[in-house]
Amino acid sequence: MLANSLRSHPNAHLCFDAIIIGSGIGGLVSATQLAAKGAKVLVLESYTIPGGSSGYFEREGYHFDVGASMIFGFGTQGTTNLLTKALEAVEVKLETIADPVQIHYHLPKGIELKVHKNYEKFLQELGNIFPHERQGIRQFYDECWKVFNCLNSMELLSLEEPRYLARVFFQHPLACLGLVKYLPKNVGDIARRYIKDPELLQFIDIECYCWSVVPANLTPMINAGMVFSDRHYGGINYPKGGVGQIAQKLVAGLEKAGGEIQYKARVSKILLDGDRAIGVELASGKTYYAKRIISNATRWDTFEKLLPADEMPAAERKWQQRYQKSPSFLSLHLGVQADVLPIGTECHHIVLEDWQNMADPEGTLFVSIPTLLDSDLAPAGYHIVHAFTPSWVDDWQALSSSEYEQKKEAAAGRVIERLEKIFPGLDAGLDYMEVGTPRTHRRFLNRNDGTYGPIPKRRLRGLLGMPFNRTAISGLYCVGDSTFPGQGLNAVAFSGFACAHRVAVDLGL
Numbered sequence: 001m002l003a004n005s006l007r008s009h010p011n012a013h014l015c016f017d018a019i020i021i022g023s024g025i026g027g028l029v030s031a032t033q034l035a036a037k038g039a040k041v042l043v044l045e046s047y048t049i050p051g052g053s054s055g056y057f058e059r060e061g062y063h064f065d066v067g068a069s070m071i072f073g074f075g076t077q078g079t080t081n082l083l084t085k086a087l088e089a090v091e092v093k094l095e096t097i098a099d100p101v102q103i104h105y106h107l108p109k110g111i112e113l114k115v116h117k118n119y120e121k122f123l124q125e126l127g128n129i130f131p132h133e134r135q136g137i138r139q140f141y142d143e144c145w146k147v148f149n150c151l152n153s154m155e156l157l158s159l160e161e162p163r164y165l166a167r168v169f170f171q172h173p174l175a176c177l178g179l180v181k182y183l184p185k186n187v188g189d190i191a192r193r194y195i196k197d198p199e200l201l202q203f204i205d206i207e208c209y210c211w212s213v214v215p216a217n218l219t220p221m222i223n224a225g226m227v228f229s230d231r232h233y234g235g236i237n238y239p240k241g242g243v244g245q246i247a248q249k250l251v252a253g254l255e256k257a258g259g260e261i262q263y264k265a266r267v268s269k270i271l272l273d274g275d276r277a278i279g280v281e282l283a284s285g286k287t288y289y290a291k292r293i294i295s296n297a298t299r300w301d302t303f304e305k306l307l308p309a310d311e312m313p314a315a316e317r318k319w320q321q322r323y324q325k326s327p328s329f330l331s332l333h334l335g336v337q338a339d340v341l342p343i344g345t346e347c348h349h350i351v352l353e354d355w356q357n358m359a360d361p362e363g364t365l366f367v368s369i370p371t372l373l374d375s376d377l378a379p380a381g382y383h384i385v386h387a388f389t390p391s392w393v394d395d396w397q398a399l400s401s402s403e404y405e406q407k408k409e410a411a412a413g414r415v416i417e418r419l420e421k422i423f424p425g426l427d428a429g430l431d432y433m434e435v436g437t438p439r440t441h442r443r444f445l446n447r448n449d450g451t452y453g454p455i456p457k458r459r460l461r462g463l464l465g466m467p468f469n470r471t472a473i474s475g476l477y478c479v480g481d482s483t484f485p486g487q488g489l490n491a492v493a494f495s496g497f498a499c500a501h502r503v504a505v506d507l508g509l
């Protein structure tokens, strides 16, 4: 029926197997996987380069990552190294630089702690701060390993594909049962089973918050199992040449496999034939048709902007009742004189002065200094410091341009004051500064309200409420951080593998 309606369409010659709206890592992994399976694929990206939140920009000799820079998924063994696998699938290579420490925490009451790649060294250091909880600490993190070991023993594809589920269950019954047990669980439940010290529980909260942007009692155990273990297994690895290289290499692989990408191609509408998605219309008015449409835009953008909001399917309304937009970020992209950073400074830092402020706007401060791993990203003698902290778009609306600039300057001043505490002399050593607000994220990352992604509105049963890739509209799929298993480059790569797998089965590839 659909094939007939497309075949008779006047633009049938522009028909693809799959159109992917957006070239974030989720979209690109889907696209490359499908192209590698022989599908005719078109990626439409509204910006001038690929990558979305894992893109980059250049200013005065500095090569800044727009967002992500603590990268999981580049390990060399197991099954959870999904970025490595995605690049290999389209025969492209990317050099990475191993980071020996995931995070250097600077916490209330002067707590200084490094999460070393070496698991025992990390447990030792944390145990030195909470000696009365040594056993609970080990029991908690060991339980995270149980989740990880289950995930890391099986091929990670679509949980919406019954034959794959049956095969995986047959091959790894114990691992599957293990995962089913953890799927409805949140980290807080498990942590409280082993840990009693309220301050240590606050530390577990920030361990979750720094990637899930919610405390432990709202963070699914499946995601924590990945993050808290893979950092000691595959480790954190920075792509040589900057995070933007991941998307660039995936695009090279996509084109090598016969796929196509267009930039400055903003999709304004998903075209329906009855209740089925059959194509897209660009802001330019141009239309393209495909057997399957995959949206890498957020679910809010997909169902409120690319489709009529007043006809939103019931399943999406239900999802919106369970999940809300997390805040966006205030980002400072700084160039600083190299001698500002003491010898032995780590690449990634988290700064929090008061536990009560962890989830507040400008509460937790995230700092990345990627030039400590790849010095080519800045002029000789200088480093990049990317400092970002949660901020809501509503606080940046309805301002005149001078009010907006003043507000940016004041906010940047507050962040620099906090940075001065860990890097004295930073202010005097500043060479370059660019400030991004939630409005910047909304505009350049093309994300509703500039949000980092969906977070539970209330306590949910682990990851059970997170939608997979199929949607209530036939022929339309979603990929990226508003699908299972959520935010982060390796997580959206998982979503990309799963989406491509489901679409390939539906296309009969």
Ligand SMILES: Cc1cc2nc3c(=O)[nH]c(=O)nc-3n(C[C@H](O)[C@H](O)[C@H](O)COP(=O)(O)OP(=O)(O)OC[C@H]3O[C@@H](n4cnc5c(N)ncnc54)[C@H](O)[C@@H]3O)c2cc1C
Binding pocket: 021, 022, 023, 024, 025, 026, 027, 044, 045, 046, 047, 050, 051, 052, 053, 054, 066, 067, 068, 069, 070, 071, 072, 265, 266, 267, 268, 296, 297, 298, 301, 329, 331, 388, 444, 445, 446, 447, 452, 453, 479, 480, 481, 482, 486, 487, 488, 489, 490, 492
């Ligand atoms: C400041 C910051 C720091 C972060 N730090 C880390 C980190 O250290 N480690 C980590 O793993 N993750 C980190 N993340 C999260 C991670 O970057 C994201 O979860 C991930 O990149 C999201 O990928 P995605 O595939 O969902 O799509 P996105 O990156 O959101 O990309 C979607 C793409 O679709 C395009 N698009 C949207 N709508 C349209 C349309 N209508 N037409 C055409 N194109 C469209 C957009 O332009 C964009 O290129 C960070 C994010 C931010 C913002």
